[in-house]
Amino acid sequence: MTCILEELQPRVADLLRALAARPLSLFCLLVAANAVALPYGNLVHDATLYGVQVLNRVYPGHFADDLYFRYGSQDKYSVFSLIAAPLVARLGMPVGFFVLYFLSNALFLFALLRFVRALVPDRFISTLALLFMAVTEMPFGGLGIFHINEPFLTPRIAANALVLLGLERLMAGQPSLAWGLVGTALPLHPLMAFPGILILAAWLGLPRPRWKWAFALLSLGALAGAVVFLNRSLGRQLLGEMDAAWWDSVHRVNLYLFPLDWRADDW
Secondary structure (H helix, E strand, O other), X not given: OHHHHHHHHHHHHHHHHHHHOOHHHHHHHHHHHHHHHOOOOOOOOHHHHHHHHHHHHHOOOOOOOOHHHHOOOHHHHOOHHHHHHHHHHHHOHHHHHHHHHHHHHHHHHHHHHHHHHHHOOOHHHHHHHHHHHHOOOOXXXXXXXXXXXXXXXXXXXXXXXXXXXXXXXXXXXXXXXXXXXXXXXXXXXXXXHHHHHHHHHHHHHOOOOOHHHHHHHHHHHHHHHHHHHHOHHHHHHHHOOOOHHHHHHHHHHOHHHOHHHOOHHHO
């Protein structure tokens, strides 16, 4: 077995280097490997929420009395349903969502390829890393609810792709294009794009003589925010209080919204 492994190692290394020299072939392999390891799950998880938001635009007001829409929903913070509605109206929900998922996921894997290769000069290591990331869910946040690689359609996928492309262009010395790409991600999914904006701002502020003061102010702001969010009595005074019955319902259904209940490995 040891002899076989010793013989395979140089062959695998040669294969990875050959792939690294052919970015298009590597990209196609990433898409294929991702499809096999994490096959499309159709209308599951958050895709159901975004699906209803799209249908509410295809059939205006049809779900207006639903509790999800009655008092306002997350749809007003994203242009996703506005973009997806014409395609869904033409192709139907299952086919329309699959087409958008395929395009979004392909864009994400392309952005991942560009970003990792810009970040890691060694082509052997970057190719190995890309293959690993293409087939791994990579959870983030609390309780393993969300993953970088999502096998269903959400605007998070395209937003993450645009942010990665923006950061890659930033490293290539094109800050204007970087801001444009990250700015395009913002109306798709503000929460996914906002960290990209912070990274762009920090990067551009580094060469300036007063960046240490800016970093100190940001750190103090983050600390003040943490104090408010972790201290429930102070948080109630500043942000208001949630109805007890409604808070209990949210807590039972969406436990990941409560960081104090996360496991140690979530952090």
